[in-house]
Amino acid sequence: MNHIALKMLMGDKGKYLGIVMGLTFASLIMTQQPAIFLGIMSRTYSFISDVGLPDIWVMDPKVQFVDDIKPLQDTELYRVRGISGVEWAMPMYKGLLKARLFDGRFQTCNVVGLDDATLIGGPPVMLEGKIDDLRRSDSVIVDIDGARDKLGKPSPIPGGKPIPLKIGDSLELNDRRAIVVGIAKVTRTFQSQPVIYTTYSRAKSYAPRERKLLSFVLVKAKKGQDLAELTRRIRETTGLAAYTQEEFKTLSFEYFIHNTGIPINFGTSVLLGFIVGAAIAGQTFYNFTLGNLMQFGVLKAMGTSNWTLLRMILLQAVLVGSIGYGLGVGLTALFGFAMRHTILAFKFPWQLLLFSGAGVSLICVFAAVISIVKVIRLEPAIVFKG
Amino acid sequence: MNPAVRCQNVIKVYDTGGQKVTALNGINLDIAAGELMMLVGPSGCGKTTLISVIAGILDQDEGSCEVFGENLLNMRSRDKLNFRAHNIGFVFQAFNLLPSLNAAENVSVPLIINGMKRVEAERKAITVLEHVGLGERWTSLPSQLSGGQQQRVAIARALVHSPRLIVCDEPTSALDHETGRNVMTLLKDVAMHKDRTLVIVTHDARIFDFADRIAEMDDGHIIKVKDSR
Numbered sequence: 001m002n003h004i005a006l007k008m009l010m011g012d013k014g015k016y017l018g019i020v021m022g023l024t025f026a027s028l029i030m031t032q033q034p035a036i037f038l039g040i041m042s043r044t045y046s047f048i049s050d051v052g053l054p055d056i057w058v059m060d061p062k063v064q065f066v067d068d069i070k071p072l073q074d075t076e077l078y079r080v081r082g083i084s085g086v087e088w089a090m091p092m093y094k095g096l097l098k099a100r101l102f103d104g105r106f107q108t109c110n111v112v113g114l115d116d117a118t119l120i121g122g123p124p125v126m127l128e129g130k131i132d133d134l135r136r137s138d139s140v141i142v143d144i145d146g147a148r149d150k151l152g153k154p155s156p157i158p159g160g161k162p163i164p165l166k167i168g169d170s171l172e173l174n175d176r177r178a179i180v181v182g183i184a185k186v187t188r189t190f191q192s193q194p195v196i197y198t199t200y201s202r203a204k205s206y207a208p209r210e211r212k213l214l215s216f217v218l219v220k221a222k223k224g225q226d227l228a229e230l231t232r233r234i235r236e237t238t239g240l241a242a243y244t245q246e247e248f249k250t251l252s253f254e255y256f257i258h259n260t261g262i263p264i265n266f267g268t269s270v271l272l273g274f275i276v277g278a279a280i281a282g283q284t285f286y287n288f289t290l291g292n293l294m295q296f297g298v299l300k301a302m303g304t305s306n307w308t309l310l311r312m313i314l315l316q317a318v319l320v321g322s323i324g325y326g327l328g329v330g331l332t333a334l335f336g337f338a339m340r341h342t343i344l345a346f347k348f349p350w351q352l353l354l355f356s357g358a359g360v361s362l363i364c365v366f367a368a369v370i371s372i373v374k375v376i377r378l379e380p381a382i383v384f385k386g
Numbered sequence: 387m388n389p390a391v392r393c394q395n396v397i398k399v400y401d402t403g404g405q406k407v408t409a410l411n412g413i414n415l416d417i418a419a420g421e422l423m424m425l426v427g428p429s430g431c432g433k434t435t436l437i438s439v440i441a442g443i444l445d446q447d448e449g450s451c452e453v454f455g456e457n458l459l460n461m462r463s464r465d466k467l468n469f470r471a472h473n474i475g476f477v478f479q480a481f482n483l484l485p486s487l488n489a490a491e492n493v494s495v496p497l498i499i500n501g502m503k504r505v506e507a508e509r510k511a512i513t514v515l516e517h518v519g520l521g522e523r524w525t526s527l528p529s530q531l532s533g534g535q536q537q538r539v540a541i542a543r544a545l546v547h548s549p550r551l552i553v554c555d556e557p558t559s560a561l562d563h564e565t566g567r568n569v570m571t572l573l574k575d576v577a578m579h580k581d582r583t584l585v586i587v588t589h590d591a592r593i594f595d596f597a598d599r600i601a602e603m604d605d606g607h608i609i610k611v612k613d614s615r
């Protein structure tokens with residue numbers, strides 16, 4: 001009977017396509033929207049991923065997320081260095097500073113100051129120049145997106161693309177000259193400001209004079225050191241907050257989850273996609289069953305059991321569900337691939353496959369159930385009705 | 387000898403939202419094995435309702451209807467399905483072939499319902515299609531066949547599992563006169579033999595001469611049974 005069920009389904013090409021398209025659309029929305037959501041949310045901690053190397057981040061206990069800077073005194077660095085189990089500890093400055101561009105405009109930039117000696121925590125990918133060039137006086141490295149856009153020189157043609165900032169160009173930060181020695185690729189963060197890398201001591205000279213300027217202490221644990229144990233030790237010794245890299249990512253991520261409308265907004269669009277997809281797919285599938293009611297009636301009159309009919313409908317639902325799911329997920333992946341070089345956020349972990357798979361299954365079960373109920377209630381005597 | 391079908395005081399009342407329609411109002415009718423019985427009568431007199439009860443796809447409210455000695459009303463639904471699958475063949479006015487199955491696949495459906503393997507069922511279906519003169523057309527879809535050809539496929543489907551009873555509702559009404567007579571000739575030649583009973587509902591006076599007996603109905607009653615042999 002399976003063979004008959006499949007032929008019934010695919011015999012009517014138009015309806016078959018309609019159902020598959022409804023499910024494709026539903027699974028596309030249920031995969032693509034969360035992927036964008038996860039992409040955006042991963043930007044909440046992409047700076048932490050970019051820095052990469054340190055095991056532990058030490059900061060003021062009141063810090064709520066990675067861009068929430070509450071500076072420490074420089075002496076904290078030495079206290080952390082003194083704790084047993086610490087292989088090394090490096091200072092990092094992170095803060096928003098106004099850069100004066102060569103044409104006099106001001107642009108707020110995210111300035112990152114790296115340990116002068118080791119330059120630990122630098123940009124993940126250098127496109128032009130080398131990180132070591134930061135050892136030259138007044139040198140800074142800017143990120144490519146900032147260089148192309150916000151830090152660029154205005155186009156000579158009105159409305160044209162700005163001319164990108166290049167190596168050798170200069171900016172002013174707090175009345176001090178900064179010369180571009182490199183262009184880096186950084187992972188996009190939640191803030192859209194250009195990112196400027198420089199050394200810790202130079203960053204301090206760019207920043208407004210304050211008693212405290214140390215944003216983070218980056219710590220590498222000694223080999224074999226238990227990280228939970230070490231973070232506890234750092235907390236207890238210094239009274240500061242210490243998080244492993246993962247913990248700090250989670251902290252930032254959760255701050256945005258709890259304090260912004262992003263999850264609600266995306267949740268709504270995913271839910272809407274689900275409802276619309278379920279309605280379209282459910283409706284077309286149910287219509288398909290309704291259209292075939294006479295055929296089901298004939299099978300029933302000829303002695304087919306409800307159980308067999310139920311299996312036939314389930315098979316049809318599973319088939320259209322799998323095809324729609326495959327297409328939807330495939331289109332999502334294609335979409336992500338096509339958008340990989342754009343500003344669009346997109347993250348497609350395997351868990352998302354389970355999520356949209358469950359969603360499509362739910363839709364199919366729903367569509368199959370209403371169809372099955374209809375067919376089970378069907379009186380075989382309808383076969384003689386014209 | 388026991389009759390193939392024995393209806394005794396069969397009453398069927400349709401209840402549609404408070405409005406009651408008595409479609410069968412005390413039907414008594416015996417149909418013998420090997421007989422071609424026609425049911426005739428004005429529209430709405432209960433012909434379709436009666437063959438539905440006889441074929442076991444509709445339960446009467448009162449009275450009994452025994453088919454080959456079995457009282458279908460008392461049967462468990464599983465047994466009833468099996469009974470239908472083995473013993474009843476159906477022919478419809480609108481053919482009711484499955485549009486996406488080809489002729490051989492359509493004819494094989496009753497065999498598959500009875501548990502036969504698909505390949506074997508289709509092979510058997512093709513031999514039966516040969517009997518109805520469509521051996522060459524077994525790969526055709528219903529939409530590629532004329533009305534008369536479709537009804538011949540439907541007859542092959544009604545025959546393929548060798549049921550003892552075949553019920554037909556207006557089998558010739560959708561066909562022109564000549565095609566209708568051809569279909570009836572075919573039914574009589576291929577389907578009839580001493581162990582098989584045909585019950586045919588029809589309006590079509592032009593085919594009355596194929597009947598062994600004609601039961602005339604009116605308003606839920608059988609008013610006359612005419613032997614035309």
Ligand SMILES: Nc1ncnc2c1ncn2[C@@H]1O[C@H](COP(=O)(O)OP(=O)(O)OP(=O)(O)O)[C@@H](O)[C@H]1O
Pocket residue numbers: 400401402407408409428429430431432433434435436
């Ligand atoms: N499912 C139903 N629900 C309610 N009333 C019905 C139903 N089926 C038939 N009837 C009524 O029962 C009566 C007998 O109907 P039936 O279909 O048996 O007549 P018929 O003799 O086959 O008519 P026709 O020649 O027009 O096919 C009619 O009055 C019809 O309206």
Ligand SMILES: [Mg+2]
Pocket residue numbers: 433434435555
């Ligand atoms: Mg009728």
